[in-house]
Amino acid sequence: MLNQSFKDHLLENTDQEFVDKLSPYLEGINIINASLRRGIGGITTPKLIYINLEETIRSLGMYGLAFVILHELAHYKRIKKKGKKWYLNYVLWSDEETYVKDTILEERIADKWGIDMVKKIYGITMVAPRDIEILSESFSDRTRVMYRNIRDSIKTENDWDNMLNSYVLNVR
Ligand SMILES: [Zn+2]
DSSP: OOOHHHHHHHHHHSOHHHHHHHHHHHTTOOEEEEEEGGGOOEEEOSSOEEEOHHHHHHHHHHHHHHHHHHHHHHHHHHHHHHOHHHHHIIIIIOOHHHHHHHHHHHHHHHHHHHHHHHHHHHOOOOOOHHHHHHTSHHHHHHHHHHHHHHHHHOOSHHHHHHHHHHTEEEEO
16 A cells, blocks of 8 residues: 555645556555755665755656655665665675776666656656756766765664654654
């Protein structure tokens, strides 16, 4: 069953048809509306997905929101498919080159699936501005900075959970 509170929040911000079309894809997924630090659109963990619903719809509109939800859902499905061991190895133990390479790959997979699904569900063709961004030098550079910050301060699964949770300002 789709988390009722998330569905209610979706309905408040979109319309019945929009929600009805998206709902089947969110069945059984623990998805939560939360305000997130630095205006981040979504965060996915092995257990749940946080979506910054109101802020995302304000900045990207209804189909932009659908894209963000489906992008995060793609990450979620990848973690489920590849397993928690793979996930922890990626975020906690991989070397820098592997981390950067895997991040670029995972973001491209999630973007592509998100775009394909928005097209399939709503018949809307989204442009993919992030594809160029993800392949740019500056994206790699930022990912490297992120990697070093993570490796400096995060040693255990618990540290990682705490870091992710620190981005969650409040759950709605
Ligand atoms: Zn992503």
